[in-house]
Amino acid sequence: QVQxxxxxxxxxxxxxxxxxxxxxxxxxTSSSDAMGWFRQAPGKDREFVMDxxxxxxxxxxxxxxxxxFTISRDNAQNTIYLTMNSLKPEDTAIYYCAARTFGxxxxxxxxxxxxxxxxxxxxxx
Numbered sequence: 001q002v003q004x005x006x007x008x009x010x011x012x013x014x015x016x017x018x019x020x021x022x023x024x025x026x027x028x029t030s031s032s033d034a035m036g037w038f039r040q041a042p043g044k045d046r047e048f049v050m051d052x053x054x055x056x057x058x059x060x061x062x063x064x065x066x067x068x069f070t071i072s073r074d075n076a077q078n079t080i081y082l083t084m085n086s087l088k089p090e091d092t093a094i095y096y097c098a099a100r101t102f103g104x105x106x107x108x109x110x111x112x113x114x115x116x117x118x119x120x121x122x123x124x125x
Contacts, residue, residue, distance in 0.1 A: 002026045002099050002114045009095060009119030012087055016123070020082040022097030022116060032099035032113070034058075035080045036106060037071065039093035039121075046096070051106040052080060060106045087123045094118040 008020040022035065036051035050071040051060045059071050068087075073080045080097060096118045104111030 002032060004097050004099060004114055004116035006095065006097050006116045006119040009121045011122045011124060013124055014088055016087050017083070017085045018087065018121060020084070020095055020097075020119060020121075022080045022082075024078040024080075024099060031102065033102050034100040034106065035073065036098050036100055036112060037080075037082045037095060038098060038109065038112075039091075039095045040118075041090075041093040044093075046109050047093075048107045048109075049095070050082060051100065062107070084121070087121075089123045089125055091121060092123050093121060095121050 002024050003026045004022055004024055006020060006022045012018055034051055034053040037049040038046045039049050040046040048062045050069060052071045052073050054075055068085050070083045097116045098112035099114040100111050101113045
């Protein structure tokens with residue numbers, strides 16, 4: 001099972017930026033062809049944010065992203081990044097990275113077999 005470790009969360013004022021990182025390790029990193037970010041606010045379901053393939057860097061994103069977030073990857077480091085700009089209070093959530101299973105869809109939690117512990121992002125007014 002691949003292990004995932006997120007970092008980079010924190011407290012930021014509205015309009016600010018944060019960059020999250022997710023490092024993948026373990027013997028099964030090759031069983032995934034893409035990595036994604038989800039988020040979960042208190043009392044809400046886990047929501048798809050963005051996804052990127054290891055080969056080709058093809059990206060997908062949730063409707064709310066609207067150009068504010070970007071996803072990137074460093075294949076040599078088995079690491080993906082989520083850069084978030086123009087943050088809003090409604091972006092406050094725990095952000096999780098996940099490894100997508102080959103052939104699975106990107107927008108559902110069911111497509112991802114391994115999850116990190118999550119990192120808290122809090123956006124204040």
